[in-house]
Amino acid sequence: MPKEIELKLSLPRSCIKYLQHLPLLETLGISRPTKQKLYTIYFDTPDLALKRQNCALRLRQMGKNWLQTIKTEGSVASGLHERNEWEVSVPSNQLDFTQLGDPGMIKLLSSAELRKQLRQVFITRFTRHMYLLQTEEGSQIEFCFDHGKIIIDHTKESFTEIELELKSGKPTQLFRLALTLVQILPFPLRLENISKAERGYMLYTGHKNPPVKALPVELKADMDLTTAFTLIAQNCLDQLTRNEHGVITRIDAEYLHQMRIALRRLRTAFDVFASAIPNEVSLIHELKWLTHHLNPARDWDVFVTEQLPKIQQNFEDHTGIAALIKTCEILRKKHNKAARNSIKSKRYTKLILQLNLYLEEAFKYPGQPKTLKKAVTNMTLINFTKSVLINCHKHIIDTMNKVEEFDLTSLHSLRISIKKQRYTVEFFQALFAPVEVKKYIHSLSELQDILGTISDSINTQRLLKEIPVSKTKTLVSREAVGIILGWNKQQLQRMNTEIKDALQLFYHTSLFWEAC
Structure with a gap:
């Protein structure tokens, strides 16, 4: 099962140019950096049936190509996002219900009535600067910094963030790289627990995540x-x-x-x-x-x-x-x-x-x-x-x-x-x-x-x-x-x-x- 493991950090928009000339990216880089303009459409029903199932369904345009992505329930802890993810190329900006990799999504979208209700709930437009890095330990990390907007009708919300996605190796290397960035950058970074999709839904509904109280700890008697x-x-x-x-x-x-x-x-x-x-x-x-x-x-x-x-x-x-x-x-x-x-x-x-x-x-x-x-x-x-x-x-x-x-x-x-x-x-x-x-x-x-x-x-x-x-x-x-x-x-x-x-x-x- 494909799993996405990434660490998100938010930063001031004014620092974008500084990041583009950061020596660390050249030192650890193992391929030429790329720059992309990304346009993404997020779909759901009017009553947000997918969100209630902790699923995100989107189409993303990268140049002339379209990519359909499904992300299902995972975990977020201190900026580290772990989710199951399925991606497949599609010919246009139309959802392809034959290309659903997640069994749960196949079952959820088996209803023709629900499929008819799917509509665009929000979009994102942003520029992505992407570098493939290799740490001294040998882990490969995709370093992206994104800056753009989440858009719903005439309402917009800006964002600027760094995404460190683990391509191979251990998640410890994500934290080590993030610590290095915090130490060498002259501006503050903040671990980001909210994904672009979550921000889009909050903008769409007008609701903020409520205060989080202590949850039960799932211990078992035979644990060490x-x-x-x-x-x-x-x-x-x-x-x-x-x-x-x-x-x-x-x-x-x-x-x-x-x-x-x-x-x-x-x-x-x-x-x-x-x-x-x-x-x-x-x-x-x-x-x-x-x-x-x-x-x-x-x-x-x-x-x-x-x-x-x-x-x-x-x-x-x-x-x-x-x-x-x-x-x-x-x-x-x-x-x-x-x-x-x-x-x-x-x-x-x-x-x-x-x-x-x-x-x-x-x-x-x-x-x-x-x-x-x-x-x-x-x-x-x-x-x-x-x-x-x-x-x-x-x-x-x-x-x-x-x-x-x-x-x-x-x-x-x-x-x-x-x-x-x-x-x-x-x-x-x-x-x-x-x-x-x-x-x-x-x-x-x-x-x-x-x-x-x-x-x-x-x-x-x-x-x-x-x-x-x-x-x-x-x-x-x-x-x-x-x-x-x-x-x-x-x-x-x-x-x-x-x-x-x-x-x-x-x-x-x-x-x-x-x-x-």
Whole structure:
């Protein structure tokens, strides 16, 4: 079955000429570069029957020739696209239903009624500069940079991107070449998780991809530890990168929230498997860097979009509250811009590429050494999981014993431990009875929500101090600050009562791993 493996990177349009004279392309090139004008028609039914089946059907004109292509469901992870693909030459710009290589498409298009409904949904027009490269390791990679437009009626959307398609060798070479490009090019590159077809459909429907939440990890009891770690880490990395576009385009604050959750999950994965896999200090350091740069934006999002509106509902006529909200919105935008700049930076792109390269090289490839630390060499996945869960549960209980006096430092430590345990349980939940796992997660969630509210209240006090003095020096503005602090104090008092009930629930929740 033909499979297309490629890595996509987006770049500023102004950099096209620079790429055309890039010495690396001449150094690694093994054939003369080519330039093509490409015109592509994408087909679907009015209700997008093909898209719902994760299929793309297109006709592409290259000079005087037409090529019919079918791409079916594959995977996209951190810019690496893997899909099944069938291509065949056709005599004109008419679909040929006798030339369908995919059995699924043959069945889908066997209906004469559906074939009649097929129509052009969008087109792309772009220029492609193409080079065939050979790496020192011997892999052959087709390097293309495309610049053009997606067109639907009178609506157009420009794009400029690099495609690195693997012709022979290992996908690790795609990541290595991309890292080289990021390091030598004087402008930023960004891994692109959205294909031209997906962009065309989004333009056609007017719908953006929603924020991506954590998906279940498909683990099996007979898996080795390194395979389990790879699946978990890739799952976290997918969630992180699939929310990038929403943050950069400022669609919804939820995208940033999901990126931060993905970061915490990924850091938890490294922590959970620290006793099993070699330490990756540099990667963990960079994950902490990214977390540090996204946190302020999320704190201001919560303060401005969740907390201040609740206060304003009770003080609608207070001019100081309204003025303070406007000031806070300005500060929120400032921190969101800083978060976007971090995601668009070279450092971020290098981090994502290095994470993927690490997972590919260390664990994925047959024949590659799967290094485990001695302490867990002969440990099964289920026993390893139980050991991790028991240790973290004990740490939570020990920390709970210090919370009686509502000590904020202990509460913060408790919140971190509970998050770690929840993410760990969610990683491994496929190995245990679902009903009992769900009860345990529920008890963790109750505690996490209450501790999250406490954390938000503590952040409120800190964020108020970040407001310029010039904005809080009048009597009415000082009064507004006082109202917020008073409301905040009430929140903390209410949480003091609720947390005791949640702690009791957790104490009495059965430990699902003991049944195995």
